[in-house]
Amino acid sequence: MRPENKGFLLDTGGRREYFSATFNRFKGAPMADKTEKLLSVLKLQPVVPVLIIDDAATAVPLARALVAGGLKAIEITLRTPAALEAIRLVANEVEGAVAGAGTILNAAQFDQAVEAGSQFIVSPGTTQELLDAASASSVPLLPGAATASEVMALREEGYEVLKFFPAEQAGGVSYLKALSSPLAGTLFCPTGGISLANAKDYLSLPNVICVGGSWVAPKELVARGDWAGITKLAAEAAGLKG
Ligand code: 3PG
Numbered sequence: 001m002r003p004e005n006k007g008f009l010l011d012t013g014g015r016r017e018y019f020s021a022t023f024n025r026f027k028g029a030p031m032a033d034k035t036e037k038l039l040s041v042l043k044l045q046p047v048v049p050v051l052i053i054d055d056a057a058t059a060v061p062l063a064r065a066l067v068a069g070g071l072k073a074i075e076i077t078l079r080t081p082a083a084l085e086a087i088r089l090v091a092n093e094v095e096g097a098v099a100g101a102g103t104i105l106n107a108a109q110f111d112q113a114v115e116a117g118s119q120f121i122v123s124p125g126t127t128q129e130l131l132d133a134a135s136a137s138s139v140p141l142l143p144g145a146a147t148a149s150e151v152m153a154l155r156e157e158g159y160e161v162l163k164f165f166p167a168e169q170a171g172g173v174s175y176l177k178a179l180s181s182p183l184a185g186t187l188f189c190p191t192g193g194i195s196l197a198n199a200k201d202y203l204s205l206p207n208v209i210c211v212g213g214s215w216v217a218p219k220e221l222v223a224r225g226d227w228a229g230i231t232k233l234a235a236e237a238a239g240l241k242g
């Protein structure tokens with residue numbers, strides 16, 4: 001069981017930071033460090049591939065194909081039994097890849113994903129349990145938010161970079177644009193319903209750092225082992241600009 005997270009706020013050079021008295025001294029890291037780490041990953045490319053891997057044996061060739069196309073940061077979702085093994089393999093065997101975990105719903109999954117070698121963690125939404133797990137870790141969390149209130153709550157916890165999910169269904173480009181002025185300073189990685197056709201519109205917003213999407217790794221190409229086809233899709237995505 002996770003000990004109660006008794007935290008305190010500190011003012012570090014104008015930035016309010018939440019320190020967990022229980023964990024951060026030993027294991028976690030200040031929010032500013034984690035935000036910087038997350039930004040350095042998300043700045044690697046305009047599109048983060050979101051992968052659902054059914055067979056761990058496809059993870060390495062798939063990740064190599066994406067990296068060859070210019071997509072280094074790779075989100076492997078914990079939606080299949082093969083996901084943790086896939087993260088482990090990509091983290092250990094794919095040169096140039098930055099393995100991350102997606103669809104993290106609770107603290108146990110957060111810890112398993114970190115143990116497997118994830119360098120960033122993505123969640124579709126946010127719970128207190130997840131925030132506590134993230135606060136205890138030095139691996140950055142990209143937490144999901146879809147409303148102004150959710151964004152505000154995460155800002156109070158020190159989060160400056162969020163996943164906007166599900167992007168298209170929640171209101172798309174115009175919705176996210178409408179958040180940019182009142183919630184200036186928060187950056188988003190929108191995912192959900194994004195493709196080559198609409199990615200540019202998101203990337204041109206001032207509050208978007210990158211987008212995420214599964215379109216760069218279609219199931220049919222993975223099933224066929226068409227790694228060259230995936231490298232082509234990745235290269236197209238890597239060349240996108242706002
Ligand atoms: C995610 O987890 O971010 C989404 O499932 C990706 O959405 P997409 O499959 O519509 O790209």
